[in-house]
Amino acid sequence: MNKEYKYIIIGGGMAGANAAIEIQKNAPEGSLLIVTEEADKPYHRPPLTKELWTDPNYNEATIYYDFPNEEAIDFLTETTVTEINPKEKVIKTDQNATYQYDKLLYAIGGTPNWIEGPKSDRVLAIRHFDDYRKLRQYAPKGSNAIVVGGGWVGAELAAALQMNQVETTLVFPDEILNEKRLPLELAEKFEQSFIDADVSLINDAKADHYEATGDKVTLHLEDGQELTADVLILGIGIKPKLELAEAAGLEVGNGVIANEYLQSSDKDIYVAGDVLNYIDLIMGRKKFEHEEQAEKSGQTAGRNMTGAKEVYDHAAPLSYTDVLDISIEGVGDMSRNRDDALIEATDNGYIVYYLSNGKPSGILTYNTKVDLDQARQILANPPETTEELRGSLKPL
Ligand SMILES: Cc1cc2nc3c(=O)[nH]c(=O)nc-3n(C[C@H](O)[C@H](O)[C@H](O)COP(=O)(O)OP(=O)(O)OC[C@H]3O[C@@H](n4cnc5c(N)ncnc54)[C@H](O)[C@@H]3O)c2cc1C
CATH class of the missing domain: 3.50.50.60 (FAD/NAD(P)-binding domain)
Incomplete structure (x- = not known):
């Protein structure tokens, strides 16, 4: 011992x-x-x-x-x-x-989830500080990168690389970037910000495997397309x-x-x-x-x-992303019923109430800050009708 x-x-x-x-x-x-x-x-x-x-x-x-x-x-x-x-x-x-x-x-x-391919320093998942350091080393200004995965980590990284003069292609399986989490009109806005930032987008595409030869990596997509870059980042969960x-x-x-x-x-x-x-x-x-x-x-x-007997009562934890000119915060379940949502425009953005059987199951804000504890209260004690939801959260 x-x-x-x-x-x-x-x-x-x-x-x-x-x-x-x-x-x-x-x-x-x-x-x-x-x-x-x-x-x-x-x-x-x-x-x-x-x-x-x-x-x-x-x-x-x-x-x-x-x-x-x-x-x-x-x-x-x-x-x-x-x-x-x-x-x-x-x-x-x-x-x-x-x-x-x-x-x-x-x-x-x-x-990190992975796809088939040989071990290479030029193929990374950004999970650890060491991965970040490697990425800095292999993706200097003027190089190019492929990011796989249209979730928040993949999208953030694609934007970050492009802003640092690394020519970046983002490959993702959806028609519109982030359409699984955002209502269509917000997903379109989200995607437009990436287009405006010169990130190349390849939608409706799944990565299959990669090869690493010399100082290049080639990614093969399921539809047969091939993409080559200095570095490949997998952001696939x-x-x-x-x-x-x-x-x-x-x-x-x-x-x-x-x-x-x-x-x-x-x-x-x-x-x-x-x-x-x-x-x-x-x-x-x-x-x-x-x-x-x-x-x-x-x-x-x-x-x-240490001996306390505290119930874990932090319900509906926050998920968020800050990327380009976009700040998104959400509490509760945002994965379901994205087309069944009440969307309210605010001065600078939106508040989205996702509905499940007419009741709010998740609340997301797009470029708008609200009191998230109040949002949790609404999820815990939802109003009887959707109409009563309207205006229930005020932008801070
Ligand atoms: C790049 C990146 C960006 C993110 N951005 C956001 C964000 O904007 N908003 C958000 O809400 N969340 C974000 N997340 C998610 C968030 O960081 C994770 O949910 C959080 O780090 C989970 O914490 P954890 O301690 O459970 O696991 P981790 O932070 O992953 O830590 C696990 C640790 O366990 C160690 N370990 C694993 N196996 C063993 C073993 N057998 N023996 C010893 N040690 C071991 C690992 O080395 C690691 O140090 C991000 C995650 C990443 C990677």
Whole structure:
């Protein structure tokens, strides 16, 4: 046995960082270990596709988390946890070391989805700081890039690269960029901003496989088209990392199943972030892969690990994107019934109420700020009729 800790956090991501901060605030005397596969200590991930490309006030040093007492935390970087033994309360790493815990947090996020092709530094998914550094190296000014995936991460990155004088092509499966999340008229506006920013768009297209030869990458699309560039970025989603939890005998479904206190089926193992399947007090059982969820669930899990008995009540977490001249925020379910929506124009943008059986199931704002807690209240206690929804949120 290498060492015993009161608290061990597996995963040095956003959920893990937030849990560590709360543990240090509430139990400063408790020994704490964070194990992470990355070379970097925890940092904020969203700037990897946003501010680090667009805001001169950001640099590589500004995105790291501050901890109440960083010196008191033991970090094991570039280390993979390979086994959890809940019976012995021990974890094992790929360095063949074992560590004993009293309370454990499972916060290991997801693995990027991939397409077939050889391993190459010129083919990336922007998940980690190291991926960002590689992208900077292989996509200097004047080079060209292909981004696959029309979700927010892919779209943000395509815009960021183009703004940094990298000629960029964005390949996505929909007719109109972001049409799965936005009502048609807003998706058209969203897409137009990318056209105006000179991002080349290839719609209705699916990536099949790639080849990497010399200092070029060739992407083959399912329809036979070929595209060649200096770098290829895959923004096609992630698969939550559940195998460790499953092997440890924890209950796993769409994520690691947790109770209202964010405890897994083993009461000394807590869950947070992208891997968490939790009870959302508005939406029901959910898994949610976004920043605010990682932060809030990490905080609650951290406090509960130190002995609090807090119900995780941050319902309908925020998802957002800031890209080009567009700022979108949403709470609740925005994946369904996008054509069944009440859309209200504001001075600068829109408020969209997505409807399910006539009731709002999600609320999204486009270039408009509203009180998101009030939006959550509307989702929790929806009015009887759609007409009553009109004007219920006022732009701030
Ligand atoms: C580039 C980018 C931009 C984003 N932008 C936004 C945004 O604008 N808005 C938004 O709401 N969300 C955004 N997200 C999503 C948000 O960042 C994630 O939801 C959040 O990071 C999830 O936190 P997490 O701690 O669960 O996982 P992660 O932050 O992914 O951290 C998981 C950690 O676990 C480590 N790990 C994995 N397996 C092991 C193992 N076996 N042993 C040890 N360590 C392990 C990994 O190395 C990593 O450090 C973005 C994500 C990315 C990648």
